[in-house]
Amino acid sequence: MFFEQRQAGFSQRAPALAVGVLLFTLAPVKLPAETPTIKSILPLAAAPGKTTEVVIEGQRLAGVTGLWTTFESKISIVEAGKREESRLRLRIDIPEKTPVGIGAIRAAGPGGLSNLELFLIDDLPASTPGAKNTSAENAAAIEPPCAIDSRTTTDHRDYYSFRARAGQRLSFEVMAQRIGSRLDPILRILDSAGREVAFSDDSAGADSRLAWRCEQEGEYLIELRDVIYRGGDGFTYRLRAGDFPLVSAPYPMRAEQEKSTKISIAGPDCAGVESRNVQLPGGSSGRAFSLGARFPGGASSSFVTLLSSDLPELLEKEPNNRAESAGTLQPPCAINGRFANGGDRDFYQIAGKKGTRLVIRGETRHSGSPTDLYLRLEKPGGGKIAEAEDRSYDPGKDKEKGKNYYFEEGVLNYTFPEDGRVILMVEDLIRRGGPEHVYRIEVRHGQGDFSLELEETLYSSAPGGDLKVKVRCRRNGYDGPIELVAEGLPGGTKPGKARIGKGKDSAELKITLEKDLQPGSMGTFRIFGTPADGGRARRIEARTREALRKTFPRLFHPPRILDGLAAFAVTEAKK
Structure with missing residues (x-):
């Protein structure tokens, strides 16, 4: 199940895949x-499929006229007298077919526009417990399937009680750092005597989750706390x-755009989730789609993020666990595999002519x-040529010119010195395996x-002004000029032209707002770059990963649905 999002805020239907903005209107005050x-x-x-009443707390909320969202929605304000500066009550209606996920x-x-706040789409009924469930004796009673929204208290644990039948399978998950929280949770299941029957820490990034099968009918406790209280x-x-x-990821991890692809779900406990055929629209390469997953007859869902691809997405064929039985790759392509x-x-083996350059790029976390992917390029018959694994670096401190990503998974660059072939070996860095350990490797001629x-991810200007969008470039063998364009803009805007000059690492693109636009209007756009030397047609979308890392410093991997997306607001002119 996928969702196409709409862009509003201007009275114009946006192209498919534009992230949604829906504006509610107030009396003209x-x-x-x-x-x-x-x-x-x-x-x-x-x-x-339901109406959810939401309370936003913050500052300067009395003047709010709308919401920018990454999901299709209908927003209405709940007014009760004078608007408050620190509190805003809204109703959010979301279409029934919207899949669960992070928005x-x-x-x-x-x-x-305000700061960006992560928000879930979830099909579990939710409630908020009282503030006194910090002891086992005062545990808040719950009845799965359900969700509880709360926060931890310093030096305390939170407790919830539930009843389970013998043989019943239940899943428990703490969504915290994945939605921007500072919490580093530890989750325990205790029996009526206080004995631990299940435990989880750092099983979904820094978050906790587990699947548990009850052995004996009775009352049980959930204990939840921060790792250092x-x-x-x-x-x-x-x-x-x-x-x-x-669940962890789709398999294959990307789907070729405009092509029907059978997608299964990889994860530590998802056997029985049915595969399905999906077809992503053209022009969507690199974009993220949320895919809900549940067991047949189940009452609650999980989700994975599926990305669109401009390459043939291949699946590994066993046996290929020895160099002698290596599968053949013909670039450009992507191979999806699993360490079972x-x-x-x-x-895998790759053939090439003298002077042909390969760029091999891993994708997992x-x-x-x-999976912590390790790549090793070898000569036929043995002998290392090159190796790579993921690495991280601070863009503010890295001295290498043009560096602008915080985290990079393994990349190999290789030029054939003569006609022949090379062997690519891949494994988990610490030799782990299992149903969730899938990977994707992209191989292109470089x-x-x-x-x-x-x-930045947010821009603003008064009517008649310019949005000034700075685009930085990291070069990897291409030193020529790059043409920049903005796409996905609504009516009332006029994108300018910009070029990153030969050997340069940045340029500024201006987007002009028409004078008759109303303050409070908003929209989204994406930036694309194309080599301007006439010999390369591949477009590259500008990412926003570094900017998102600044916004959510505890999120090592910000939600892919946000990557590359920029928002803008029309503001009142300064007097």
Whole structure:
């Protein structure tokens, strides 16, 4: 199940895949032109096909006129007398077919758009417990399937009680750091005597999750705390309890655009989730789609993120765990594989002519797989040529010119010195394996490459003004000029032209807002770059990963649905 999102805020239907913005309207009164700030949202999720009442707390909320969202929605304001600066009550209606997943919200007004706040789409019924469930004796009673939105208290544990039948399978999951919380959760299941029967820590990034089968009918406790007993503002969580599968990534990890692809689900506990055929639209390469997953007859869902691809997406064919039985790859292509057991290795062979350059790029943890991928390029018959694994670096401190990503999975660059072939060996760095350990490796002929990054995810200007978008370039063998264009803009805007000059690492692209646009209007866009030497046709989308890392410093892998997306607001002119 996928969703196409709509862009509004201007009275014009957006192209497919534009992230949604839906504007609610108020009576024509003068509102303060101050930029709103979101501090918290409760509940932490809205349910598909239902109306969810949401309370936003923050600053300068009295002038809010709309919401920017990454999901299709209908928003209405709940007014009870005078608008408050620190509190805003809204109703959110989401179409029934919207899949569960992580989205985001911004509050909008004449003063601009607020900070970005992550927000879930969840099909579990939710509630908020009282503040006194910090002992086993005062545990808050729950009845799965359900979700609880709360926050931890310093030096305390939170307790929830539930009843389970013998043989019943239940899943428990803490959504915390994945939605921007400071909480590093530990999750335990205790029996009526206080004995631990299940435990989880750092099983979904820093978050906790587990699947548990009850051996004896009775009352049980959930114990939830921060790893070092922190709590208070910023330590929010959503505790999910139900029959949902534990999932990590789709398999294959990307689907070729415009082609029907059979997608299965990889994860530590998802056997029985049915595969399905999906077809992603043309022109969507690199974009992220949320895919819900549940067991047949189940009452609750999990989700994975599926990316669109411009390459043939191949699946490994066993046996390929020895160089002598290596599968053949013909670039350009992507190979998707799985380390089924601990110690599993996969081998591939690639042929090339003298002078042909290969760029080999791994993908795992960016897209949900727990695999720490290791790549090794060998000569036929043995002998290392090159190796690579993931690495991280601080863009503010890295001295290498043009570096602008915080985290990079393994990349190999190789030029054939003569006609022949090479062997590519791949494995998990610490030799792990299992149903969730999937990977994707992209192999292209390299004629020089580059990547682009936007400095910000949010821009603003008064009517008649310019949005000034700085685009940075990281070069990898391509030193020529790069033409920049903005796409996905609504009516009332006029994108200019920009070029990153030969050997340069940045340029500024201007987008002009028409004079008759109303303050409080908003929209989205993406930036694409194309080599300007006439010999290369491949377009590269500018990413926003570094900017998102600044916004969510505890998220090593920000949600892919946000990567590359920029928002803008029309603000009142400064007097």
